[in-house]
Amino acid sequence: MADVFDLFGDPVPPNWGERGRPQHVPTQQNRNRVSLLVALGWSAPRIAAALFVTAPTLRKHYFSELKFAQVARDRLVAQLGIKLLEGVNAGNVSAIREFQKYLERNDLMLYGQTVPQPRKQAADKPVKPAKIGKKAEEELAAHSPNEGTPLGELMARRQQGLNS
Structure with missing residues (x-):
């Protein structure tokens, strides 16, 4: 059976x-x-x-x-290399590119190096201030009175009295 x-x-x-x-x-x-x-x-x-x-x-x-x-990982990487080589022999351009990357990673591994990371250019760019939303902006404006008006001047004095 x-x-x-x-x-x-x-x-x-x-x-x-x-x-x-x-x-x-x-x-x-x-x-x-x-x-x-x-x-x-x-x-x-x-x-x-x-x-x-x-x-x-x-x-x-x-x-x-x-x-x-x-040795399972090595066998898997070797199997991947064989498939890439079959694509290279068939004339597949994308397989050729991937095989070149495969060879570079293998060469780096032989010499104990790692794949180089692309440089971050965050240090070169100025840091933008965080944007606040419309409601948060209105709430901030509500808590900071306009001292150019009599009512705003009164509110500013009251806030100073509360904060003291």
């Missing part, structure tokens, strides 16, 4: 339809997912949760993918 597949192309477990929960059947798609998530640095419990399996089930069926955790 191992050669029987369901409508989605996944193999049907041997005890399907019998008592108890059917055993998890690893698929190539799930193996690829686990390899990718290991390469991205995900923990085993997090990967298990993403696949809707328990951590022991993950270790039981995907032990070979979990075993290569130390």
Whole structure:
């Protein structure tokens, strides 16, 4: 019954339809997912949760993918390089540009450097004052009286008396 597949192309477990929960059947798609998530640095419990399996089930069926955790990132980067090289050989201009960036990052990695960050020009530009809204501007004007009028002069004296 191992050669029987369901409508989605996944193999049907041997005890399907019998008592108890059917055993998890690893698929190539799930193996690829686990390899990718290991390469991205995900923990085993997090990967298990993403696949809707328990951590022991993950270790039981995907032990070979979990075993290569130390080199998974390098394998992923190498696979990316191979795909880029295929695009370069096909004459794809955007693949050529990306492959050049790929080579530059690789060269920087060899010499222990990081990708250079673009310079920020914020220090060269003057800092603009923060804009205040219409309501806030009106409220500010209401609390600062116009001393050119008799009423404004009276309000200013009262505010000075309260602040003293």
